[in-house]
Amino acid sequence: MPRLFLLVPLLTLAACGDTDTAPAEVVAFDASAAPDPPPAALAAIDTVALRAHVAALADDAMGGRGTGTPGEQLAVDYIVAQFRASGLVGGMPDGSFTQNVPLRSVRVTEATPLTFRPDVGEPASFDFVEDAALSTDTDAASVSLDGADLVFVGYGITAEGYDWDDFGDTDVAGKVLVAFVNDPPATAEEPTLFQADTLTYNGRWTYKYEEARRRGARGVLLVHTDEMAGYPFGVVADDAFGAHPSGAEPPDGALAVRGWISRRAGEALAEMSGSSLDAWIEMAGRRGFRPVELPVVADVSMQVEQSADLVGQNVVAKRPGRSAEAVVFGAHHDHLGTNDELVAAGQDGIYNGAIDNASGVAMMIEIADAFAQAGDLERTVYFVTFTAEEAGLLGSAYFAAHPPVPLGQIVANVNVDSGNLFGETDDIVGIGSERSDLRGLLETAAAAEGMTVSADAAPNQGLFFRSDQLAFARGGVPAVFINTGDRYRGREAGYGQAVRDAYRADRYHQPGDELTDDLSFGGILQQTRVAFRLGYALAASDLRPQWRPSEAFAETRRQSQAE
Template identity: 35%
Template sequence: MKNASLVLMGMAALAAQAVHAAEAPAFDPKRLAQDVKVLSSDEFEGRGPNTAGENKTVDYLVQQFKAAGLKPGGDLKGGQRAWTQDVPLGRFEINGPVKLTLTEGGASRELAQGPDMAVRASMSGLKQVSFKNAPLVFVGYGVTAPERKWDDFKGMDLKGKLAVVLINDPDFETGQGEFGGKAMTYYGRWTYKYEEMARRGALGTIIVHETAPASYGWPTVRNSNTNVMYDVVRKEPRKSHAPMEAWIQRDLAAAMFKAAGLDFEALKKQAQTRDFKPVALKGVTLSADYAVDTQVIKSKNVVAIREGSKQPGQVVVYSGHWDHLGVGQPDAKGDKIYNGAIDNATGLAAMLELARAYGKAPAPQRSVVFLAVTAEEKGLLGSEYYASNPLYPLASTVGVINMDALSPRGPARNFNISGSAKLELLDRLVAKAKQSNISLSPDPKPEAGYFFRSDHFPFAKRGVPALSFGSGNDWIEGGVEAGEAAETAYTEKNYHQPSDEFDPAWTFTGMARDLGLLYAVGSELANSTAWPNWSLDSEFRTARDKSASQRK
């Protein structure tokens, strides 16, 4: 086992490093249910940033943190901490209709925003995106990876062109290759695709949607990309965003390839090899015209703290995002409120229950911070802003436990984390779980790239040991079959859709049990002198090691 020495070292050190840790309290499923019910109610309007729903959400969280006996942990104002951290964001919204005209072999037809393509409000700084007959170029998976000797572009100049790109990694379909098999690398994320095409000066990026490699269906793509967009405020936005950023239905893309005399599936196979070269879609062009309303707004991260008694400057962080999609496109029933009950009112409820436990327990030696971040659904923006502008130094941040979309049902025999990262923080969680006969299972969908999709990632890439906890799928009642069926049904029918609503039948007993594990690990760290690290072969280890001299 590659990480065996690290695991043994971490386990052997636990007793020596831990001074004392409070026994895990009982967590109340009824309180969890009540918090989820309130936060995902229509009254909160889908918890969209910069809306009345944000104000209600922030007020509710602050109220609950106060009642739990915690103190404000946010921005310093007049020498005192506030309950929030201001997060300036660029806000981008398409104003009016989106006109899209596809020309194939001289014949033109209109494409529909939503059913055919999902065009995002441009974050390039342009207030009007308008171009005629732009040529399209297929660039495979759109990857530049020198360390893998991989270049999908082969010198292709993308200026003035629309890059058509596949989602996920080149070895997703075969499960073998230079990119870790089924487990997604950052090269497979749509965020990387957009960033890389912008770096290359493309007029636009059009990602071809396929459900398996994307890990979600077209309704999720449409709902997530045709509403208000947000981004961190950038001095040179064109370096990060091409004028057009969009997704396209797979069958429509294949028809475009056919009109250009190309075979989509054959070219996709070629794109899975190092020898692939970009291919122009001859005779196929796209015209677009749409206006974009751009503003700079302030959203808020909510921050509460249980101050440490001996080393208050050293912090353990529990995080989760408070936002969802707000009010957007109506579904077939006419429902326009994206309530986000599971995603992520469950994580917020878990955070509040943990806060109540810490508030009742004796003060830990280190501080414990509860960080509810904004704009996760827009690209981890709240956590990215915090990690770029930390209220408590990252070098002195012991670890981060993130909670996103937990199961509101009964307990499972297992749990997972997003991705397959190796770190001592996970070793501690595994050890605590083993005491309760709960086991760690591999990320059930490593190809989905969840490691890059949750709010622990901005901390991880800066070296802070961080993980995102996932509920298990081997249910005590129903086993793996029931757990996987529920996960599949949620992804297909509810994820990023108005139907992600509170269900009175949810028991929350599994979440209550899991919170005992998360409390035990956090409390142990908060009452120790331990500094967990990444495994020796982790890409995040170097950054963590460099910060060691800054710790007090």
């Protein structure tokens, strides 16, 4: 695995709140020692309540729960009320239930077509949204590329752990980088290159931007293909003119223009450069690739509406335990808000987000109800719903940088995102559990529910780097994302993949992600019970899961506990 922490600054491990304790002695981990929760606690979790919570959060009245909108405030109020009813108290040091997350709102209001002009031949233009979905890191009201030089940088990756460098000694300062999403593919000679079919952080679009900023680039154009990205271009393009939360301050090395171009635009750019997209894919996947300065320049201009007073809210509640150590459950309550263009056209423009992630919040509320029946606990249990996950995990990153207790005292993070509303399964998946001792605990919890733990069926989607547990992992906290299994009860082989494909095509980040009659709550009940069992085993014992020694997160954990 690449050394992620060479790429991303470590999160602040400062304490704020409870009294510091000495680092606990690391002992051999024995998952079989996990205590079973009281039957009354498990009985508190039921499908009727899960459905009611999803219905409330995904209702049109919530307005898609856009960050910093009245819809988010309604969602926050609902969640706080449910946590209070479960007997939780405010989890912030001042006793409050909310943590303000300062953000900036960025909305492209007008954009010219993205035009490629070759040294020889005719230019080609590509319309915003249909073939280009672009934005900016800057806080400017107007940004443009006017004859910007383009450099093809393959996958745009420098990863010392894989002895991979797409840049070499090429100076790309002031240039616009053209790169593919995802990782270079494994080969027969290197079958485990970039973890084979498991997406690494280097393959994420967020990493491509970070690397470009470090190198002083002017912009980034990511060539999207459905095969590489794992979802249609419409997922990134449909809301290109919407308001999107960003960090409160522009990042160091802010990119003037960054975003996605379609396969069609990528193919045209490659052909203008005397090549083809297939040839680019082949050359970018070879070790020893070097950047190619293209005989093409780019033009585009965008008018951008910026607001520096956007504030999201994390909901933070807790069930106090006897020690200062803590277990943190997490889910994100935000979604994509409303698409004003669709509404103006008389269409359904509300992104209800029933599955993503009203379902995860519903699971958390039910887990809180279960803990109300769980008796006294050794450790404090935090329940946190995050803002601005859809904008790039901003809420969880802020929480991890400003935690109510030091990250070294947080034993583990259990994340629930997009619950299984498609039917019961015989298995469950713990994204990232294989990286730490949490795998053994998850297997114990699943077995108690008559289930087994399966490997991630779609590792190329890189889910460990696409949900809120990543912020905890970066800070050294062992973390797991509880996900649905693949073996659906009473269904033929391959049904699980068909469910995922249908969801990505019809519901994922679409207004159609609503609470409909075809959704089932038996599967999410299973998930909720397993997640509760896992959290209870940690909260009611002195078990301290650790990262596998080979994980980059392990060293960060050692440092945080030493502090």
